[in-house]
Amino acid sequence: MASRKKSLLKVIILGDSSVGKTSLMNQYVNKRFSNQYKATIGADFCTKEVVVNDRVVTMQIWDTAGQERFQSLGVAFYRGADCCVLVYDVTAPNSFKNLDSWRDEFLIQASPRDPEHFPFVVLGNKVDLDNRQVSTRRAQQWCQSKNDIPYYETSAKEGINVEMAFQIIAKNALELEAEAEVINDFPDQITLGPQSNRPSNPDNCQC
Amino acid sequence: MSWRDSITSIPGAVAHILNESANTLLSHSSALSGATVGSAFSGGSGSGSDAGGSEEGAPQGQYRGLPIPASLVREQWRLIFTSDANIQDLQAAIAHCRDLVLLSEELSEERRWLVRHLVDLRYSLQQLEEAQEQQSLSSDIVVMNAIRAVVGHHFVPHHPHHGKRSRLQAAARRNYCDHCTAIIWSVVQASYVCSDCGYLVHQKCIDSVKRVCAHVLVSERQYPVAEICPEIGLAAQGYKCAECGTLLNLKNSWIEPRLCDYSGLYFCPRCHWNDSNFIPARIIHNWDFSPRRVSRTSLQEIRLFLNKPLIRLEEDNPKLFVFVEKLCAVKKLRQNLVHMRHYLAACKLASDQKLVDQQLGGRRHLAQSNEFYSLSDLVQVDTGALTEFLQAVFKVFDDHIRSCHMCLAQAYICEICSNNEVIFPFDDGCIKCDQCNSIYHRVCLTRKNMICPKCTRIQERRLQLDRMKSTEEEDEDEEATDDGVAIAF
Numbered sequence: 001m002a003s004r005k006k007s008l009l010k011v012i013i014l015g016d017s018s019v020g021k022t023s024l025m026n027q028y029v030n031k032r033f034s035n036q037y038k039a040t041i042g043a044d045f046c047t048k049e050v051v052v053n054d055r056v057v058t059m060q061i062w063d064t065a066g067q068e069r070f071q072s073l074g075v076a077f078y079r080g081a082d083c084c085v086l087v088y089d090v091t092a093p094n095s096f097k098n099l100d101s102w103r104d105e106f107l108i109q110a111s112p113r114d115p116e117h118f119p120f121v122v123l124g125n126k127v128d129l130d131n132r133q134v135s136t137r138r139a140q141q142w143c144q145s146k147n148d149i150p151y152y153e154t155s156a157k158e159g160i161n162v163e164m165a166f167q168i169i170a171k172n173a174l175e176l177e178a179e180a181e182v183i184n185d186f187p188d189q190i191t192l193g194p195q196s197n198r199p200s201n202p203d204n205c206q207c
Numbered sequence: 208m209s210w211r212d213s214i215t216s217i218p219g220a221v222a223h224i225l226n227e228s229a230n231t232l233l234s235h236s237s238a239l240s241g242a243t244v245g246s247a248f249s250g251g252s253g254s255g256s257d258a259g260g261s262e263e264g265a266p267q268g269q270y271r272g273l274p275i276p277a278s279l280v281r282e283q284w285r286l287i288f289t290s291d292a293n294i295q296d297l298q299a300a301i302a303h304c305r306d307l308v309l310l311s312e313e314l315s316e317e318r319r320w321l322v323r324h325l326v327d328l329r330y331s332l333q334q335l336e337e338a339q340e341q342q343s344l345s346s347d348i349v350v351m352n353a354i355r356a357v358v359g360h361h362f363v364p365h366h367p368h369h370g371k372r373s374r375l376q377a378a379a380r381r382n383y384c385d386h387c388t389a390i391i392w393s394v395v396q397a398s399y400v401c402s403d404c405g406y407l408v409h410q411k412c413i414d415s416v417k418r419v420c421a422h423v424l425v426s427e428r429q430y431p432v433a434e435i436c437p438e439i440g441l442a443a444q445g446y447k448c449a450e451c452g453t454l455l456n457l458k459n460s461w462i463e464p465r466l467c468d469y470s471g472l473y474f475c476p477r478c479h480w481n482d483s484n485f486i487p488a489r490i491i492h493n494w495d496f497s498p499r500r501v502s503r504t505s506l507q508e509i510r511l512f513l514n515k516p517l518i519r520l521e522e523d524n525p526k527l528f529v530f531v532e533k534l535c536a537v538k539k540l541r542q543n544l545v546h547m548r549h550y551l552a553a554c555k556l557a558s559d560q561k562l563v564d565q566q567l568g569g570r571r572h573l574a575q576s577n578e579f580y581s582l583s584d585l586v587q588v589d590t591g592a593l594t595e596f597l598q599a600v601f602k603v604f605d606d607h608i609r610s611c612h613m614c615l616a617q618a619y620i621c622e623i624c625s626n627n628e629v630i631f632p633f634d635d636g637c638i639k640c641d642q643c644n645s646i647y648h649r650v651c652l653t654r655k656n657m658i659c660p661k662c663t664r665i666q667e668r669r670l671q672l673d674r675m676k677s678t679e680e681e682d683e684d685e686e687a688t689d690d691g692v693a694i695a696f
Contacts, residue, residue, distance in 0.1 A: 042553030042617055072549050072644055074619030076629045097675075101668050108664075111625050 015087035017066030359420030468499035
């Protein structure tokens, strides 16, 4: 069973500009952090081998441009994503408010099979800073309202929670895939039973 | 000399500021150059007498530069030199000129003149140093390497045989002196050519050149003459040639006045050789490429404007795009190339290959926007060469983008039909929303009554945020903090 699964996980990181998407990826993949800000142009990806559930999989992490002026290109790479990471800056309330639109846009462009249960992960970055503006409770409440999205607080600078968060991301992405495979094995599911075969309301009978 | 005319009208706008600062500098720089300062300056300051007033008494000691701005006249004795100045004088003048550049106002006439003058001074210094070097080697060799700066020209020795296959070929093409109009017998006569505008001149004529370098004119004007042959008439010109001031008289058949179709001015036959060239204004307004007669200076000027992307054709003449089909095609091709350039700029592979540079070279403006045209672009639109060129570039770019996985990853997917086919902004049958830059199939968007779904979402989202903000404010009044926000979500 395990050998039949594909071994590439596609993860997309989204969020406003300068929330630390590139830094998170760099911290996770290269264990490096730079204080200098350099806006990402277009999109780029890094790969990293991870072990999840005793399996080696390659994680393809797509880093995107948060700045609107660099969004002159399309986002066809959303298609086929296995997990989406939404990042906001705990010191910038606007970046938190915009998570909603990032999530909506992603679901529309990626059009996953089951949008309601697509695995998202929310990361509140820059917890090492003192001037925090978005409380943990507020973020958790939002995540709960969106079908219990896992929420973590990270610091790309100090490396806090980064490794752990990406491990969860990989795990969640793999779970989606497992589900998808079940569906693939039985493309036309027929459930036998009186409730599904017949209209529940006899008035609706089209005979 | 014309710069002397300007002495009479000193407005002293910047002059007194410059003067003040110069006074403080004076002690400084004179200490540097010591006794040599003031020994070889041309003409007394503001004396108005002709040059040659240096103590050495060199007869040909004349200033041959561009006219000095009136506000700088008081500085001229420290800036301007004759051919008999020595190295220390020049170094002091260079230092002074540099200081004045820093003190002058940005984009002012003074600064422009000072910068040009600084360049000229440095050329003169180089020339002088080379001459001394040569003299120390052997006194017989004539110095012909240094650049000579005269009225804005930068003259370098002209070697017509260089780069030609044979001497015969070189001899077959006759060269004429732009100053005296006589043939330059290149085998026996030394000649100079201006590295900026191509002005060709005998060595013997070099010090009497009157025409200001066309390169200087071009950088002053910044844009080719926009009116079609703006003639002012011979009377307004005082019956004089616009360049050399030779008296022009319709009765005198020896010196016929010749009209330059580009500048609208009359010239004498020495300054107007009946050269023909297309006229920029006639192209822009009339799409007329027929050659007209122009003066020498205009010819050189048009040549220098040839490859500069300056003309906003659609702004100047929007109707042209309606009835010149070739122009329409070029505009569309260029718009597509602009889209493609966004992809190539973001693509590492393409930048490693230098795809844009390699295809467009010096004509990058063609893919930067679809607004600006150079004169040679317009000529090539008319001949059809530009369309061919752009089509070839389009094909190379298209091949890359459709085979590069990074470029493909940043394609678009039409969210209305949401099928898996990737589309690009430069594809036929696709349409871009001007507001949010989304790309859709044209058919799909037409089905949606041309209302962009993403823009609708953005608008809804904005309304929602506004509502959220107002509830937040209410909550703040009630001193509830986090709960209110959560409810709003």
